[in-house]
Amino acid sequence: MSKVGFLGLGVMGYPMARHLARRGHSVTVYNRTSAKAKKWVEDNGGNAAETPAEASRDQDIVFCCVGNDDDLRQVTIGESGAFHGMRKGAIFVDHTTASAEVACELFAAADANGVGFIDAPVSGGQAGAENGTLTVMCGGDQQTFNAVSGVIPAYARSVRLIGSAGSGQLAKMVNQICIAGLVQGLSEGVHFAQKAGLDVEAVLEVISKGAAGSWQMENRGKTMSEGRFDFGFAVDWMRKDLSMCLTESRRNGASLPVTSLVDQFYADVQKAGGGRWDTSSLITRLR
Numbered sequence: 001m002s003k004v005g006f007l008g009l010g011v012m013g014y015p016m017a018r019h020l021a022r023r024g025h026s027v028t029v030y031n032r033t034s035a036k037a038k039k040w041v042e043d044n045g046g047n048a049a050e051t052p053a054e055a056s057r058d059q060d061i062v063f064c065c066v067g068n069d070d071d072l073r074q075v076t077i078g079e080s081g082a083f084h085g086m087r088k089g090a091i092f093v094d095h096t097t098a099s100a101e102v103a104c105e106l107f108a109a110a111d112a113n114g115v116g117f118i119d120a121p122v123s124g125g126q127a128g129a130e131n132g133t134l135t136v137m138c139g140g141d142q143q144t145f146n147a148v149s150g151v152i153p154a155y156a157r158s159v160r161l162i163g164s165a166g167s168g169q170l171a172k173m174v175n176q177i178c179i180a181g182l183v184q185g186l187s188e189g190v191h192f193a194q195k196a197g198l199d200v201e202a203v204l205e206v207i208s209k210g211a212a213g214s215w216q217m218e219n220r221g222k223t224m225s226e227g228r229f230d231f232g233f234a235v236d237w238m239r240k241d242l243s244m245c246l247t248e249s250r251r252n253g254a255s256l257p258v259t260s261l262v263d264q265f266y267a268d269v270q271k272a273g274g275g276r277w278d279t280s281s282l283i284t285r286l287r
């Protein structure tokens with residue numbers, strides 16, 4: 001069993017840290033809003049720390065799941081950041097969906113302190129975190145990856161090293177590019193079924209067994225047809241992710257016409273007040 005720190009107890013981090021505690025690891029948590037960290041300790045045992053540096057001191061592994069690049073810099077290299085507290089030989093595993101650039105920057109900063117760094121964004125949503133069935137795509141050194149790949153399955157069913165630092169974040173961008181166009185297609189399908197006066201649930205039930213089936217259809221089709229979006233993966237986060245995909249595509253020359261269009265559709269959802277709605281709220285633009 002390892003001594004671990006966990007920074008960021010949001011929708012994803014809270015249940016991920018809980019799975020680590022249930023596996024018997026000794027967990028110290030940090031959350032910016034300290035009431036959440038206190039609640040986590042009441043629910044799960046372990047300790048709460050006041051700063052990321054304190055939560056990271058003398059740990060074997062420090063996990064992190066915060067919002068974006070700036071948040072990540074703040075909790076690692078910022079004042080009282082984790083890198084000021086970690087011992088040589090320890091490993092920082094970042095589950096934030098962030099840019100490949102910040103992953104490379106923090107890999108180098110960690111390395112200079114004798115600390116390992118793995119960028120390890122996740123897919124599978126809130127339910128995947130709650131049920132411990134996330135997919136984790138990693139970037140970094142093989143040796144560092146080997147040291148954490150036995151611990152991550154506490155909350156994941158699939159963990160894979162894709163390549164050097166930043167590769168995990170690039171793989172997550174592929175994931176988001178695939179989802180963007182798909183959710184628009186699913187929105188149009190559900191919208192069409194409603195306009196045609198069909199029993200939407202029956203249609204989705206049958207076509208999800210065929211070539212049109214997808215995770216989004218299985219997990220979001222019903223709630224889309226009911227107009228429920230107050231859960232899941234926030235539109236604000238999706239726009240952050242798509243913005244990183246589009247920036248990266250300008251660097252590597254990839255052509256992303258549909259991703260770029262859907263990003264603008266999500267901007268409409270934000271303007272309509274849906275920043276915290278689940279990404280399946282794309283369908284609201286069609287009504």
Ligand code: NAP
Pocket residue numbers: 008009010011012013031032033036065066067068070071072074075095096097098122123124125126232233234237
């Ligand atoms: P969330 O519920 O908004 O939680 C964000 C967490 O980060 C909170 O604990 C927040 O603290 C903390 N945080 C934000 N900025 C910070 C800062 N500057 N300093 C310290 N702590 C800070 O978000 P989430 O849904 O868990 O998502 C977290 C990450 O996972 C994001 O990068 C997201 O894109 C990614 N992700 C999410 C999902 C999903 O379905 N939700 C799926 C895959 C990937 P406070 O409590 O104080 O606000």
